[in-house]
Amino acid sequence: MQNTSNINLNDETFCKIRDLIYQLTGIFYSEQKKYLIETRLSKRLSDLNLANYEDYFYLLKYSAKQSDEIKELFNSITTNETSFFRDVPQLKVFEDDVLKEILKQIKESPVNYSKKIRIWSAGCSTGEEPFTLAIIIMEHLNEIPAGFSFEIIGSDISENALSSARKGIYSSYTLRNTEPRLIEKYFDKIDNEQFQVRNNIKNMVSFYNINLINFDSIKKIGNFDIIFCRNVIIYFNNDSKKVVISNLYDSLKKNGYLFLGHSESLHFISSSFKLVGFGKTPLYVKE
Numbered sequence: 001m002q003n004t005s006n007i008n009l010n011d012e013t014f015c016k017i018r019d020l021i022y023q024l025t026g027i028f029y030s031e032q033k034k035y036l037i038e039t040r041l042s043k044r045l046s047d048l049n050l051a052n053y054e055d056y057f058y059l060l061k062y063s064a065k066q067s068d069e070i071k072e073l074f075n076s077i078t079t080n081e082t083s084f085f086r087d088v089p090q091l092k093v094f095e096d097d098v099l100k101e102i103l104k105q106i107k108e109s110p111v112n113y114s115k116k117i118r119i120w121s122a123g124c125s126t127g128e129e130p131f132t133l134a135i136i137i138m139e140h141l142n143e144i145p146a147g148f149s150f151e152i153i154g155s156d157i158s159e160n161a162l163s164s165a166r167k168g169i170y171s172s173y174t175l176r177n178t179e180p181r182l183i184e185k186y187f188d189k190i191d192n193e194q195f196q197v198r199n200n201i202k203n204m205v206s207f208y209n210i211n212l213i214n215f216d217s218i219k220k221i222g223n224f225d226i227i228f229c230r231n232v233i234i235y236f237n238n239d240s241k242k243v244v245i246s247n248l249y250d251s252l253k254k255n256g257y258l259f260l261g262h263s264e265s266l267h268f269i270s271s272s273f274k275l276v277g278f279g280k281t282p283l284y285v286k287e
Helices: 011-025 031-048 053-062 066-077 088-108 128-138 159-167 180-186 215-219 238-251
Strands: 116-122 149-156 169-171 187-189 194-197 205-209 224-229 252-260 273-278 281-286
Touching (some): 011 066, 031 053, 031 066, 053 066, 066 159, 088 128, 088 224, 088 252, 088 281, 128 149, 128 205, 149 159, 159 205, 180 187, 215 238, 224 238, 238 252
Parallel strands (some): 116 149, 116 224, 149 205
Antiparallel strands (some): 169 194, 187 194, 252 281, 273 281
């Protein structure tokens, strides 16, 4: 393993790697983000004992180990900044408005719903969001009509993040916004700093490696009543956003709900959704 601290990523090679990432994922890195790519990929150069970033690009593009290294590339470039009960106002809209409305409609017109209400947490990273949704639903378990259940799918392009999510072990820091009573109720304490999600929550969530610009892979997980895709499309340029949002639209059932991040918007991206609002929280509906 060699020291890569003195290896610089030149502009030409950055553009090659940047364009390959964009081609594979739709994620676009501007020139201002070159330092980010350089920093995140430096460990791969060290692990692979490569002399420069040009050799790394060649490996990604032409090597027999190309497919394996692309998985490592995705692991390196993805951002895994998340926590349980992140952005409480949106989660309150989910709990107090969307979830209650779906449960109300099921009771009034059960034939209009399949027996399994499906939720997709797209770009779920290490799993905090889908497990948060599972906890919220579990808190309303006695309100779910007999014969109906909820299924949650979490997806990401980073296999490392998904592997961590499947283990369901989290630090006290990522649980910092979680009520102590919920931690006690839905987590087993490993030690003072680590907690594991209990099986009744883990069993509600399945994790898949899904590329949001590849509808063929998305089709495998079916259609959904609700999609959370929060703080994900900010990493795409407008062309990629249009592809991703179109794929999400096609994955939603009629009258399904789409949650984006509080700073994200479909303005100039798509007119296919109806924008509805609960307080200051935007929400999109497939009509």
